[in-house]
Amino acid sequence: MVTARPHPRWLPLAVAACWLALGWAWLARGAAHPGVAYRPWAFDHHAYSDLLAMGGDRYFGGGRPTPYLGDRVEYPPLLALALWLPSFASHAPLAYFTVSYAFLAACGLLAVALLLRLRGADAWWLAGGPALAYYGGLNWDLLPIALLAAAALAHERGRLRGAGALAxxxxxxxxxxxxxxxxxxxxxxxxxxxxxxxxxxxxxxAVLLAVNLPLALAAPDGWSWFWRFNAGRGAENSVWELLRVSPRLAHLVFDAGFLNAVTALLVALAALAAALAARAAARDPGRAVRLGAAFVLVVWIGTNKVWSPQYALWACAAGALAAAPRALLALHAAVAVADYHVAFEARATRGLVHYFDALYLGEEVLRFGAYALLAAWLGRELWRVARAAGDEPPPYGPVVSP
Structure with missing residues (x-):
């Protein structure tokens, strides 16, 4: 009987690099339409990137406002730096975008490389699907995804201080x-x-305070804007928008307090389940930690009051950490592509708002179903690993004390 040969370890990296190159070629066209004209052009052509939009708001005219001190940025410090630092390379739209995208592509390839070294993970979830091409340059998510993968690998190898610092x-x-x-x-x-x-x-x-405390003290208003901005948002592009279908519940779409409380409760319950399962997993604590992190991540994103299309990359990261079934990967790959085009067609200036509003609500239901299926699989696997007998050594080696 002929057995299939394992693929070369470099193949996922090569495939990821091809997706990322396609993403750059598709999005870089927007550099020819900077400033006010960019967003309408990008929505019409399904080629939007926050790199070009937010960079154009701040840097393409020659300015360079310092994050938090002179510029309110709705992101935590490291993403604010990723937005700001490429402006030192160039104020030209294409050069700024290319420098930014090259950094994010390096983060994406690093994440794939780390997942390849993480026993029990499946790097193809991140490297094999089209989400890298569609979303690698939409926002800066590949940076924290690389740090998440690095933290998981540090834990797997028993470097617990490193895992905490990287997280x-x-x-x-x-x-x-x-x-x-x-x-x-x-x-x-x-x-x-x-x-x-x-x-x-x-x-x-220690690391969280070292990064955030100096900025919080130096520019409290700028640093806290991220928290105030997000706390006051209602439902945006998320499954919670379905409440608009009911006249009695429609007001809850804009009730930030209600949405914050409900989503926080759901995430807290998922976090508690992940912590208890990791505590109970005597045989394979490393897999329990990865499954728990993936479970909380999928519940968080799937029920979050705000949805951004690039969150598809986080579903890929969760599936990769947990080595979820390839059938679920195929489903999420299809949903990621559909979500991208529906999202931007709904924002395009074509005068078909009502039609695309109904289409987008339907797509939100489909997307939520995909996340629910992935969360259900992760929850079942987390339950199994928590109940596995503890009289055998972990298959990937013990997690040692620091």
Whole structure:
């Protein structure tokens, strides 16, 4: 019987590089339409990038306002730096975009390389689908995704302080890498692992404070804008917009307090489940941590009050960490492509708002269903690993104390 040969380890990196190159070629066309004209052009041509939009708002005219100190940025510090630093290379739209995109492409390839080294992960979830081409340059998400993958690999290799520090750096770029913290703390709270719990918690807190505290003290209004801006938002492009269908519930779409409370409760319950499962997983704590992080991430994104199309990359990161089935990868790849085109067609200036509003609501239901299926699979696997017998050694080696 002929057996299939394993693919070369460089193949996922090569495929990811091809997707990223296609993404640059598609989005770079927008550099010819800077300023006020950019957003209408980008929506009409399904080629929008926050790199060009936000860079044009700030830098293409020759300015260079400092994040937080002279520029209110609705992102955490490391993403604010990723927005700002390429302006030192050039104020020209194409050059600024290319420098920014090259950095993000490097982050994407680094994330794939780290996933290839993480035993039990599936790098094809990130490298194989079209989400890299569609979303790699839409926003700066590949930076925190690389940090999330690095933190997971550090934990797998027993470098617990490094895992905590890298998770803090990821959270200082975008909040989603916080999903590693509950299962890390859960695994560290097992009897006899007090030093591990202290190592993770202390490293995470120290790095988070080192990055954020100086900015919070120097520019409290600018630093806190991220929190105030997001706390006051209603439902945007998310499944919560379905409340508009009911006249009695439609007002909740704009009720930030209600949405904040409900989504926070759902994420907190997912985090508690991840922490308890990681604590109970005696046989394979490394896989329990990855599954727990992926579970919290998918619940968070799937139920978040605000949806941005590039969040598809985070579903890819979750699926990669958990080595979710390829059938789910195919489903999310299809949804990612549909979501991109529907989202921007709905914003295009074609005078068909009502038609695309109905289409977009339908697509939101489809997207939520895909995330629910992935969350259900992750929850089932998390339950299984938590209940697995603890009398055998972990298949990927023990997680050692710091």
């Amino acid at each position: 803090a750096l990821g959270a200082s770029a975008k909040l989603f890498p916080l999903v590693l913290v509950p299962p890390l703390l859960g695994a560290g709270s097992r009897p006899g692992r007090g030093r591990a719990l202290l190592a993770v918690g202390a490293a995470f807190a």
